[in-house]
Amino acid sequence: MSSAPLVKAVRSGNFVARILRDAALILGKDLLLEWRTRTRLNALIFFSFATLLMFSFALGPDTRLLEQNAGGYYWLAILFSSVLALGESFRVERENASLDGLRLVPIDARSIYLGKAFGNALLLMLLGVLLLPVMVALYGVTLVMGFGRLLAVLVLGAMAISWPGTVHSAIASHARARDVLLPLLLFPLIVPALLAAVKATTLVLHGDPMLQLDSWFGLLIAFNLIYWGLGLALFPQVIEE
Amino acid sequence: MRNWLRPALAGVAFAMLGVGAFLGLSWAPPDREMGDVQRIMYAHVPAVWMALLAVTLNFVSSIAYLFKNTWKMDALAEASAEVGVLFGAVGVSLGAIWARPTWGVWWTWDPRLTTAAIMLVSYAGYLALRRFVEDPERRAVWSAVVAIISYVDVPIIWYSVKWWKSLHQVQSSEKTVDPQMVFALRWNAFALLGFLIFFIWSRYRIALREREREVALPDVLPSGQAGRVETSGAVR
Amino acid sequence: MTSAWLLVLAQQASDVSSRVGSGRIQGGWEYVWVSYAITWGALILYTIFLWRRRPEATTGQPE
Numbered sequence: 024m025s026s027a028p029l030v031k032a033v034r035s036g037n038f039v040a041r042i043l044r045d046a047a048l049i050l051g052k053d054l055l056l057e058w059r060t061r062t063r064l065n066a067l068i069f070f071s072f073a074t075l076l077m078f079s080f081a082l083g084p085d086t087r088l089l090e091q092n093a094g095g096y097y098w099l100a101i102l103f104s105s106v107l108a109l110g111e112s113f114r115v116e117r118e119n120a121s122l123d124g125l126r127l128v129p130i131d132a133r134s135i136y137l138g139k140a141f142g143n144a145l146l147l148m149l150l151g152v153l154l155l156p157v158m159v160a161l162y163g164v165t166l167v168m169g170f171g172r173l174l175a176v177l178v179l180g181a182m183a184i185s186w187p188g189t190v191h192s193a194i195a196s197h198a199r200a201r202d203v204l205l206p207l208l209l210f211p212l213i214v215p216a217l218l219a220a221v222k223a224t225t226l227v228l229h230g231d232p233m234l235q236l237d238s239w240f241g242l243l244i245a246f247n248l249i250y251w252g253l254g255l256a257l258f259p260q261v262i263e264e
Numbered sequence: 265m266r267n268w269l270r271p272a273l274a275g276v277a278f279a280m281l282g283v284g285a286f287l288g289l290s291w292a293p294p295d296r297e298m299g300d301v302q303r304i305m306y307a308h309v310p311a312v313w314m315a316l317l318a319v320t321l322n323f324v325s326s327i328a329y330l331f332k333n334t335w336k337m338d339a340l341a342e343a344s345a346e347v348g349v350l351f352g353a354v355g356v357s358l359g360a361i362w363a364r365p366t367w368g369v370w371w372t373w374d375p376r377l378t379t380a381a382i383m384l385v386s387y388a389g390y391l392a393l394r395r396f397v398e399d400p401e402r403r404a405v406w407s408a409v410v411a412i413i414s415y416v417d418v419p420i421i422w423y424s425v426k427w428w429k430s431l432h433q434v435q436s437s438e439k440t441v442d443p444q445m446v447f448a449l450r451w452n453a454f455a456l457l458g459f460l461i462f463f464i465w466s467r468y469r470i471a472l473r474e475r476e477r478e479v480a481l482p483d484v485l486p487s488g489q490a491g492r493v494e495t496s497g498a499v500r
Numbered sequence: 501m502t503s504a505w506l507l508v509l510a511q512q513a514s515d516v517s518s519r520v521g522s523g524r525i526q527g528g529w530e531y532v533w534v535s536y537a538i539t540w541g542a543l544i545l546y547t548i549f550l551w552r553r554r555p556e557a558t559t560g561q562p563e
Contacts, residue, residue: 187413199398200392211386212417214425215421218424218425218427242424242427253412257412260408281543285536301531304531304532354539354542358535358539361535361538459543469555472555
């Protein structure tokens, strides 16, 4: 009996392990950089707070209206912040030409993608968690269906923005007018995720009598899977010379 | 021999469109419920169909480019995207104009129209990307990636908007469609198909020529500065 | 649960049809003319645009 299939399985297992390990390395590097220069993180946090505040002013003191639409404002604040966050994620590499350095190291491009995308998603999740008390305070909402479900929406929504967002950020960071290009490319793309995240958040905040939450979760999960797969397949092409 | 084929196609398309206008505006009967306003359908529906065709061609040629890097596929992707945006813009505008007398509002978040509008922004972004990347090879790869990501999103957007609205507007049901209407619609669709092929073909030739000029002389800086040849520069 | 949905549907349908008016829409030819004008205009303008940028005409011209 040939051991070739077994060897192949072990090798492919090693391959996946190696990809994940390298991705973790990239993630760790980015997180460390972020932590050392916390100014960017602080700016992001204050920007998202300010955005939520602006929505309150722009949309009037009618507390009932604000309360009903809190989910929408919440996710718009996260989305607008994501443009800043994503735009930054390749800036360091571009300014120091270190993407070339990264490519010279025998790291699979897919590791870079996984590490970067997950880092961006983590950042957005952090923003979302920090925004939660602000939203509750400003809009007078309560988490009728519990914090756990909200966290699930946040995780899925943040990743949904991050999978395609990281691909587009890598592209836009090397083009002209990169600040305009990234939102222009990203916003139409993530409309389904935005709709699902906002609807799901609204249901979690106000209750779900008609049991629609699962459909929206389904959409979020499907979106995540599709764009995780596409990102994995296409990102290497993006950063290849 | 092929030199006459493209202009001939344009001529045929224009002629067919003329006949199609007569069919749509006069020959076909008015709708039972919507009256004469329904005649917009003969322009609106084919326009959206052509936009979908164009965008599908963009998807296929983008995939083809990633597998086999030929300038022809890149030129075809560029051409089909631009023509797709053209037909899409016409289709969405006509959709809004049709909505006004029919439903009383300019916009209704109808899933099809909404998806078309989002697609329009998507592919306008694609065209913007192409304009903002100067290196032809990177432009080709990156726009192919964006094209694939955008196209895959189209059915997802459609489903999500449909669920989001969760209720359909009362649309003209297709249950009893007059055969004259069907014929007029099909005729106009073929007329626009003629335009689609003519436009993409012509635009493809333009794009291919631009690619040739960009890639031909490696010592010349990329497009826009072709007049000034700098010997010190530009090793790509 | 479906009866709740049906009620909502019926409500929406009556809302929409009460806005539009029952039966036929009268006139509205201005909308038709504008639509056809836009269509024809776009097709003709783009044809002209393609004609002016055709490869035979642009040899030697800068971008």
